[in-house]
Amino acid sequence: MLYIKAEGQDYNFFRELEEKYPDIIVADSKNFDGSKEIVEVFISLTPAILSSLTIIIHDILSYMKSRHKDDSKKQTDIEIEKKTADGEYKIIFKSSEVEDIDKAVAKTIQQIKKL
Numbered sequence: 815m816l817y818i819k820a821e822g823q824d825y826n827f828f829r830e831l832e833e834k835y836p837d838i839i840v841a842d843s844k845n846f847d848g849s850k851e852i853v854e855v856f857i858s859l860t861p862a863i864l865s866s867l868t869i870i871i872h873d874i875l876s877y878m879k880s881r882h883k884d885d886s887k888k889q890t891d892i893e894i895e896k897k898t899a900d901g902e903y904k905i906i907f908k909s910s911e912v913e914d915i916d917k918a919v920a921k922t923i924q925q926i927k928k929l
């Protein structure tokens with residue numbers, strides 16, 4: 815399973831992904847202190863979703879990069895985690911550092927396959 819944590823303002827984007835792909839689940843909640851809304855996205859790595867994973871990651875990175883295009887000081891970390899019985903793995907993107915989305919997607923897919 816992949817886990818992505820985002821901000822409340824990303825909720826509608828991820829809900830659209832959830833409607834498009836049945837193996838994606840989106841949940842929203844507040845921080846423990848109630849100050850900030852959090853969106854959590856769970857992607858089950860089923861055979862059906864694996865064939866679309868490149869497109870999904872590309873859409874997420876494109877969205878995050880375009881969302882912060884106007885504000886270069888603000889950056890978004892996109893966390894993709896895979897938890898196994900042997901340990902935990904995490905891939906973190908900083909959208910402000912992504913210059914070539916296609917290269918970033920290819921690298922991510924390679925890292926996910928290695929996990």
